[in-house]
Amino acid sequence: MLKRLQAAVMGSAVLGLLNTTAASAYLDTSNGWNLPTGATDIGAEVFSLHMWMFWICTVIGIGVFGTMMYSIIRHRKSLGAKSASFHHSTAVEIVWTALPFAILIAIAIPAAGTLIKMEDTRDADITIKVTGYQWMWEYEYLGEDVRFFSRLKQDANEARQLKSGIDVHQVENYLVDVDRPLMIPVGKKVRFLITSNDVIHAWWVSDLTVKKDAIPGYINEAWTNAKVPGTYRGVCAELCGRDHGFMPIVVEAVPQDEFDAWLAEQKGSSSDTADVAGTPKTVTVDESAATEVAAAGSPAVAADDAAEGAEEAADAEAPAETDLDALMASGETVYTRNCAACHQAAGTGLPPNFPSLVGSAVVTGDADAQVMQILKGKGMMPPFANLSDADIAAVVTYTRNSWGNDSGVVQPADVAALR
Ligand code: HEC
Ligand SMILES: [Cu+2]
Structure with a gap:
C-alpha cells in the first residue's frame, strides 16, 4: 500500500516541479x-x-x-473517565x-x-543601481559610466506573443533568460541601490539572497556576495502590470579579472546601440538621486561623477550628426527588440489593433509628431521614453526609411530637443 502510494507520488508532477532543470x-x-x-x-x-x-x-x-x-484516548468516556474540576493553577x-x-x-x-x-551594506566593493521599468531592468555601475537595459530574450519574447505559432518548449530557457545579464565579480560584496521608474517592482534573485522592492522615488539597499561563479536567475516579485511575468533577471557571477575585462569593454557604451556616435547623454532625475546617495557614501565616487559630468557637457556641446546607414543599422536592432512584437518585422502590424507602419500617415508625416508618439505612447502603444535619444532617432529613422517608406532622417539631437 505504502509502496503504491510512494510510486504514485514519484510519478506525479510534484517531482517534475521539484526537479530543477536548466530552464528553472x-x-x-x-x-x-x-x-x-x-x-x-x-x-x-x-x-x-x-x-x-x-x-x-x-x-x-x-x-x-x-x-x-494521549489524553483523548486514555481518558475516553467508554473507559469511565470522570472529568477533574479544578481551576486556577499558578x-x-x-x-x-x-x-x-x-x-x-x-x-x-x-x-x-x-x-x-x-x-x-557598508564596505561594498562595487555599487550597482537597479531600476525597474515596465517591463525590463536597467543596471548602472555607479562611477563607472556603464549602464544598460536588460530585457526578456528576443526569441522568448516572440514565442510568447498570442498565436506566435512557436512551440515554447523549443525555446531555450524560455522566459528566464535576458539579452544582457547583469555581471558581478564573484567573492566580492556587491551593493545594490534598487528603485523604479514607473510602478513598484521587486528585484528578486533567490540564489543571491536578495529580494527588495523597487519603488519609484525611493532607493532601497541590498547586497550580495556570490561565492560560486555561475548564472543566477530571478524574477520580478511584485505584480507590476500586464507583462510582469516577462521581466526576468539574470546575474552572471564571474572571477574578478574576467569582470574587470568585461567592465573595461563596456565603458562608454551605455546605450542599446553603442555604435551610434555623438549621443548627448540625458541625465534623468533618478540618476542624479542615486549619484547623491553614492556621493554621500564615498568622496571618490563623487569626484568621478563630477569628471564624468564635465565630459558629458563637452560631448553635448558638439553633437555629431549620425549618417543614414548607421541610424538604419542600429534602428533595425532597436526595432526588432522593442517594436516588432506589435508592428511585426516587416512593418505590416497586426490590424486592426496594431497599425501597419508601411505608408502610415504618421511615419510619412511630420517627424517631430512621430518622435513624440514614441516618447509618450498612444492608446495601446506604450511610451518608449526610457530608450536613449540615439535609439529613438535610429528607430524612427528606420521606420521612415524601410518597407518602401522614404521620409528622411531624424538625429539624436532632434529627439533630445523634444524630450
Ligand atoms: C504593445 C504594442 C506596441 C509596441 C511594442 C509598439 N507599438 Fe507602435 N503602435 C501600437 C498601437 C496600438 C498603435 C496605434 C495607436 C493609436 O493610434 O491609438 C501604434 C502606433 C504607432 C505609430 C503610428 C502608426 C499610425 O499610422 O498611426 C508608429 C509610427 C509606431 N506605433 C511606431 C512604433 C515604434 C517605433 C515602436 C518601437 C519603439 C512601437 N511603435 C512599438 C502598438 C505598439
Ligand atoms: Cu515587475
Whole structure:
C-alpha cells in the first residue's frame, strides 16, 4: 500500500516541479524537497534559521498533538473517565507564559543577528543601481559610466506573443533568460541601490539572497556576495502590470579579472546601440538621486561623477550628426527588440489593433509628431521614453526609411530637443 502510494507520488508532477532543470529560475542547491541555500553565506544562515525554526515547530507539534491524542484516548468516556474540576493553577500559568516567551527569544536572537547582517551594506566593493521599468531592468555601475537595459530574450519574447505559432518548449530557457545579464565579480560584496521608474517592482534573485522592492522615488539597499561563479536567475516579485511575468533577471557571477575585462569593454557604451556616435547623454532625475546617495557614501565616487559630468557637457556641446546607414543599422536592432512584437518585422502590424507602419500617415508625416508618439505612447502603444535619444532617432529613422517608406532622417539631437 505504502509502496503504491510512494510510486504514485514519484510519478506525479510534484517531482517534475521539484526537479530543477536548466530552464528553472533557481539554482538547485536543495535536496529537491527543502529550501535551497543559494550561493551566499547569508543564504546558508537563512537556511539554518529555517531549519532551527522547523525543529522548534516539530517539537511543539509533537508535544501538543501527542498530549492531546494521549489524553483523548486514555481518558475516553467508554473507559469511565470522570472529568477533574479544578481551576486556577499558578504553576501551570507560569509555565505556559514562560515557555512560549523562552521559545520566542530563542527564535528572535539568531533571526535578528542575520537580519542585521542582511541590512549592513557598508564596505561594498562595487555599487550597482537597479531600476525597474515596465517591463525590463536597467543596471548602472555607479562611477563607472556603464549602464544598460536588460530585457526578456528576443526569441522568448516572440514565442510568447498570442498565436506566435512557436512551440515554447523549443525555446531555450524560455522566459528566464535576458539579452544582457547583469555581471558581478564573484567573492566580492556587491551593493545594490534598487528603485523604479514607473510602478513598484521587486528585484528578486533567490540564489543571491536578495529580494527588495523597487519603488519609484525611493532607493532601497541590498547586497550580495556570490561565492560560486555561475548564472543566477530571478524574477520580478511584485505584480507590476500586464507583462510582469516577462521581466526576468539574470546575474552572471564571474572571477574578478574576467569582470574587470568585461567592465573595461563596456565603458562608454551605455546605450542599446553603442555604435551610434555623438549621443548627448540625458541625465534623468533618478540618476542624479542615486549619484547623491553614492556621493554621500564615498568622496571618490563623487569626484568621478563630477569628471564624468564635465565630459558629458563637452560631448553635448558638439553633437555629431549620425549618417543614414548607421541610424538604419542600429534602428533595425532597436526595432526588432522593442517594436516588432506589435508592428511585426516587416512593418505590416497586426490590424486592426496594431497599425501597419508601411505608408502610415504618421511615419510619412511630420517627424517631430512621430518622435513624440514614441516618447509618450498612444492608446495601446506604450511610451518608449526610457530608450536613449540615439535609439529613438535610429528607430524612427528606420521606420521612415524601410518597407518602401522614404521620409528622411531624424538625429539624436532632434529627439533630445523634444524630450
Ligand atoms: C504593445 C504594442 C506596441 C509596441 C511594442 C509598439 N507599438 Fe507602435 N503602435 C501600437 C498601437 C496600438 C498603435 C496605434 C495607436 C493609436 O493610434 O491609438 C501604434 C502606433 C504607432 C505609430 C503610428 C502608426 C499610425 O499610422 O498611426 C508608429 C509610427 C509606431 N506605433 C511606431 C512604433 C515604434 C517605433 C515602436 C518601437 C519603439 C512601437 N511603435 C512599438 C502598438 C505598439
Ligand atoms: Cu515587475
